[in-house]
Amino acid sequence: MTRFIAPIITLAILVGFFFVGLHKDPSIVPSPLIGKPAPVYELPLLLKPDETLGTEKLLGQVYLLNIWGTWCPGCRVEHGALLEIERQNIVPIYGLNLKDDPRLARQWLAELGDPYVATMVDTEGRVSIDWGIYGAPETFLVDHDGMIVHKLIAPINMQIWHEDFLPLIQQLKAAQP
């Protein structure tokens, strides 16, 4: 009887490993930037190319930064949710248009609606590297002090908004009215 103990324990350990390991999504890489200051940058605006915006100008407010491009199918999927979040008027959403044709990007906003207070243009993708972006759409939550609080690497939807973002935003707003 004792000879079965070792194989059974080994099997149990393996089952445990696979159970945990196979339930993880390997395409979601945790960002080392959570809890760190947002990277410093300044980029021209999509709709007002003469003006720029960046981390420093956005200090003092809680906001969402949404990374999108017209080449990104997931961005089309989440667009309706972004419009609805904008209508709720709880936090401003800023857009970061990544490696896109500005004409197509402007057309996209004209056709589908514009949920963004402003959209910044990262033509070469350099600012996106500083944000550790690897798969649009991604959405960051940034606090009053310019710290990155949360990051979503997937199309946002109302369920994720209510379960993940809203409680964090309420906490942030309660801490600093």
Added chain:
Amino acid sequence: MKKMIAVLLLMPLLSFAVDDSEPMEDPEFQARYETLVRELRCLVCQNQPIADSNAPLAKDLRRQVREMLLSGSSDSEIYSFMTDRYGDFVLYRPPFVQRTWLLWLAPGILLLLGGTVLARTLRQRAAMPIDDDDEDEGAIE
């Protein structure tokens, strides 16, 4: 059929065309560049180094490596630039830290365990009387 096999055999040659950038002038830089882009993982297509990936991000990261080399950054500065932004996941050789010690030590631990079990079994077999060989199944305690 033969044609298809010939086409398939030629396919691997296509894989050379991924990194279409000009080689760097200084051969020493080029050598460092080639090592770096093989050691950095592409996050979009996770089982490829940025050297082999066609993804736009891989291309941008290759450009980043190149520019940092030219501006005098050391290899470790380039690696930490990448891990600061993308985490240890970008490294094909993860560092030995609290989260990864089991990963690094597991092969050794398993070898040691297996070796111990093997040695014990062999010793027990050797200690068995020879004439018991036919019915050795139940002999081990």
